[in-house]
Amino acid sequence: ATPTSIMVGTGRGARLGILVKSGAALQGAGGLTAMVFDKTGTLTHGRPSLDAVRLAPGTSGPDENAALALAAAAESLSEHPLAQAVVREAARRGLSLHKPAAFEAVPGKGVVALIGEKKILVGNREFLTENGVSGMDAADETAADLADTGKTPVHLAVDGKFAAILAIADQLRPESAAVVAELARRGITVVMLTGDALATAKAVAAAAGITRVVAGVLPDRKAQEIERVQAEGFRAGMVGDGINDAPALARADLGVAMGSGIDVAIESCDVVLMRNDLRGVLAALDLSRAVMGNIR
Ligand code: ADP
Ligand code: MG
Numbered sequence: 001a002t003p004t005s006i007m008v009g010t011g012r013g014a015r016l017g018i019l020v021k022s023g024a025a026l027q028g029a030g031g032l033t034a035m036v037f038d039k040t041g042t043l044t045h046g047r048p049s050l051d052a053v054r055l056a057p058g059t060s061g062p063d064e065n066a067a068l069a070l071a072a073a074a075e076s077l078s079e080h081p082l083a084q085a086v087v088r089e090a091a092r093r094g095l096s097l098h099k100p101a102a103f104e105a106v107p108g109k110g111v112v113a114l115i116g117e118k119k120i121l122v123g124n125r126e127f128l129t130e131n132g133v134s135g136m137d138a139a140d141e142t143a144a145d146l147a148d149t150g151k152t153p154v155h156l157a158v159d160g161k162f163a164a165i166l167a168i169a170d171q172l173r174p175e176s177a178a179v180v181a182e183l184a185r186r187g188i189t190v191v192m193l194t195g196d197a198l199a200t201a202k203a204v205a206a207a208a209g210i211t212r213v214v215a216g217v218l219p220d221r222k223a224q225e226i227e228r229v230q231a232e233g234f235r236a237g238m239v240g241d242g243i244n245d246a247p248a249l250a251r252a253d254l255g256v257a258m259g260s261g262i263d264v265a266i267e268s269c270d271v272v273l274m275r276n277d278l279r280g281v282l283a284a285l286d287l288s289r290a291v292m293g294n295i296r
Helices: 003-015 023-029 038-041 064-075 079-091 127-129 138-147 176-185 198-208 219-231 243-251 264-270 281-294
Strands: 019-020 032-039 050-053 104-108 108-113 116-124 152-159 159-169 187-191 211-216 236-240 254-258 271-273
Touching: 019 159, 019 281, 023 254, 023 271, 032 219, 038 187, 038 198, 038 236, 050 064, 050 219, 064 079, 064 116, 064 152, 064 159, 079 152, 079 159, 104 281, 116 127, 127 138, 127 152, 127 219, 138 152, 138 159, 138 198, 138 254, 159 219, 176 187, 176 198, 176 281, 187 219, 187 236, 198 281, 219 243, 236 243, 243 254, 243 264, 254 264, 254 281, 271 281
Parallel strands: 032 187, 032 236, 187 211, 236 254, 254 271
Antiparallel strands: 019 271, 050 159, 104 108, 108 116, 116 152, 152 159
């Protein structure tokens, strides 16, 4: 490409709210055959809210607010969007929180903390199981119902005992479904890639019009999933926002980061959606076509 064509391209892109970091990447964007989207913070706003606290059936554990206060105290040092939803709801209810005496975040799984004398685990079901918590099966139906409506069931255990499920909901961005439909119309295969559990992921994917879902992906494996799509013969773009999306954005044939994304995601990508509007993905593809047209 000539320098001029790239400048024209980036100028037009800037008006659409997209920042093209590399002209070279834009040249290939027109030939993409797959687009992989992260779920949380990309297809959804990534500012989830806590909808409900469901206490473990038939136990003598903490009541609703006590359970929430323990979970929020444990999550207070986590930067995860789910953690922030828990902390916000505790604040909204005016609950006072202990400071954790110890804290560890396990990426893609949850957190463990010492709150007062109590050992608190907050995270997905597998995480609690791995830490020797049992009795979650009594709430599996509740968890499944929540997941089927696109909510993420977050499990809480106090001193090794399952105590509650926190139902956390994240809204789809208003343009997600239209962007997915337009990509499909252009013959591009759309894939959702997420660390969240399959049932929740499928419900959110269905609302966005996505049928191909890869769920339960641990943070350090997202780049490998991009490679798998590429190994199928696709030229694959990736759209993401999180720290765990950065290697996948770098590996993809076109990496697109949300402007609201974490610094490393923005550093690893080719195109930034400055307005956090997914229609910028379509604009980038249009731009690529226009730029390549100018060059030929
Ligand atoms: P995503 O790919 O959707 O951004 P992550 O890989 O960050 O998701 O997390 C995957 C799953 O791990 C979450 O859906 C949640 O069940 C669990 N999890 C991770 N961190 C936390 C946390 N701080 N609190 C509760 N659950 C968590
Ligand atoms: Mg994300």
